[in-house]
Amino acid sequence: MRVRRSDAAKFLSLAASGALVACTHAPGPISMVKPAEFPVAVAPQTASSNGSVFPDATSGSLYEPRRDWRIGDLVTINIVTSATANDTDNASLSRKGTITNTLTSFMGVPLNFGSLNGTPFSPSINAASNQTYAGAGSAAAASNVTGQIEAVITHIDPNGTLALAGRTNVNINGNVTSIVVTGYASPDDIAANTTISSNNVADMNVQYVGNGPINDAHQVPWLQQILSKLWPY
Template sequence: MNARRRTAAKLLSLAASGALASCTTAPGPITMVKPADFPVAVAPQVASTDGSVFPNAVSGSLYEPRRDWRPGDLVTINIVTSTTANNTDNDSLSRKGSIADTLTSFMGVPLTFGSFNGTPFSPSINTSSDQEYTGAGSAAATNNVTGQVEAVITHIDPNGTLALAGRTNVNVNGNVTSIVVTGYASPDDIAANTTISSNNVADMNVQYVGNGPLNAAHQVPWLQQILSKIWPF
């Protein structure tokens, strides 16, 4: 009997240790930002066959600081966007009306419903209304984004306009912050050090997006979103 008890006690201790091991919370995988593929297929440069240091496709003066841009070249965009919007709206509405009418006869037939102290009762209408509405609204928004993003030339239009696209990802303990920039630029606005201000980029599109536990804390839960749409009060 003692041997059976010792065997049962060992089995119980092994089961308890297994249960404790299964309850231990293992750390989850680290969230990593996967590197993006190069956004454009870069063709190899063709060697000059005319013996000149300037390609045949280059037009304009030889003294201009122009460069033979190709898809795949890098351009640094200095983001200096700043927007401010203010809106104020005041509304006021006032409406008054009154009606006073007495009907004593209809088609020659007197309309009376008795009398009181010699005064006959006749149908009469006497109404008045007074409606007033006053409303005021104000809205203000300010956005400032500064920084530098290295962009890639993805396409060159026939008129020489360059299509740019770039992004930057920063991962701090699983909280990822991404800056995505796209737009169009003229080669004449690009400085000698291949930098350009965002003020000189047409159709500028800057997206500042966050993903992770900190960003999720700012999101309204899905059930609360549904209730806020269907709740009648």
């Protein structure tokens, strides 16, 4: 049985196409940031009773420009944090010492052990030391974060202080950047448009975290980390 050249060429082309299809990986699922659940359970608003205009749980004076904040309300935090630190240390130490002592006689008895070319041998001590140390060190750090984050009131202390917590996620081609902010604020520092500067937030905690291929490129491989700790040179 003879096989035509055209049939053989078709068979080889089909086999090559099948091999390329088998080696080609299907694209994986798109990495998406899932919406987070609301961080706190919001209680229903207390209804007014006896024809009152305001609920019974309302606190503060009616003449003050203060809003009755409740758990679950939203506050916009304007992040304007900036920090710079510099530290320089220089130290130096120098010490020199010299000892010279010659013993020629003891209780009137000369101490010598012969001579060489007219120079007598006698016990003598000569010692010298010289120590020098110099050290220098410096450190510098700077950070600057700006932006706006919508935070949620998660707790209200008995004195009226508000606990805030907010987060924002940005996903660009699988590289996720997250900014998490927590802190405590006074209702008096919140403006009428429900915004507050981060300079007025106590115990301010800003975390800027990245996750994805770009962040992985900045990480030292685990084997290299082990070798750098165990390698003696």
